[in-house]
Amino acid sequence: MTKKTRNSHGIQSRVTKRTPLKILLFGCNGQVGWELQRALAPLGSVTALSRQGSGDLSGDLADPDSLATTVKTVAPDIIVNAAAYTAVDQAESEPEQARVINAEAPARLAREAKRIGAWLVHYSTDYVFDGSGTYPWREDDSPEPINVYGRTKLDGEEAIRQSDCFHLIFRTSWVYAARGKNFIHTMLRLAAEGESLKVVDDQFGAPTGAEFIADVSVHAIKAVQGNSSLCGTYHLTPRGETSWYEYASLIIQEAARRGMEMKTTQESIIPVPSEEFPTAAARPKNSKLDNTLLQKTFGLHIPSWEKCVMRTVKGILRCDYGIY
DSSP states (O other), X not given: OOOOOBOXXXXXXXXXXXXXXXXXXXXXXXXXXXXXXXXXXXXXXXXEEOTTOBTTBOOOTTOHHHHXXXXXXXXXXXXXXXXXXXXXXXXXXXXXXXXXXXXXXXXXXXXXXXXXXOEEEEEEEGGGSOOOSSSOBOXXXXXXXXXXXXXXXXXXXHHHHHHTOEEEEEEEXXXXXXXXXXXXXXXXXXXXXXXXXXXXXXOEEOOEXXXXXXXXXXXXXXXXXXXXXXXXXXXXXXXXXXXXXXXXXXHHHHHHHTTOOOSOOXXXXXXXXXXXXXXXXXXXXXXXXXXXXXXXXXXXXXXXHHHHHHHHHHXXXXXXXXXX
């Protein structure tokens, strides 16, 4: 017999011990979304949508009403939202667009999830915090965003929680992957082109791989089947912490060790303060997230950020540079 779970309004979750599940994924072409397509596949039928959608199904978060229609058509057990407005600096001049995509669209998905008893899996960010202090942020710390992007992501979180739908919100940081535009690809390209690099050394966090995010998400989705008590917000990052400077140093060191020809050496990476790279949006200095709750709740062994980064560097060198 499967365990039935209900939210405070008496809506029964459709996610039980039975599989396969019907899953609706938004943002399938992003770094996390791409990995989720792979990781979610063993759980059941996955309808994966990019912003362009597919046929009559819309995946455009800039049009929340169309998302509601998509949910009604697919009638999923799980809605996974891996799409977002992530242009942090551009959001300062496009606050309304960022708000629609990062706040209104998740709110609409949450209402639809509640209506049909589906779970909503949503991804948020370390930018909901102001970056003060030195200790890793816990889930119960008070958020206080310092830029438009962070405020809109927090608004999206709060709308999901207030909807009372079954949900998992994962806050993560410094996301990278073997594909797409990210810090690892940028450092490898710049190291091949120039003899020195300046990298910020006064912002701290944990680089988090999209593959790791996807795999943990699936582990959590399995765990919540029939157990609504696991509903909530979790910090999803690997073990440890670093600065952008130390992160860049590891990338260059690992690439050199594997035989990539570069003009930049580890010794020619220059640490600089954030002020040397002024941006439209303020960045938090402390982006460290405490992942203890995630580990304990889902029984996870969390790998180090270094091990995950080195594995991705190896994959990029093999696929993009032909270095084995």
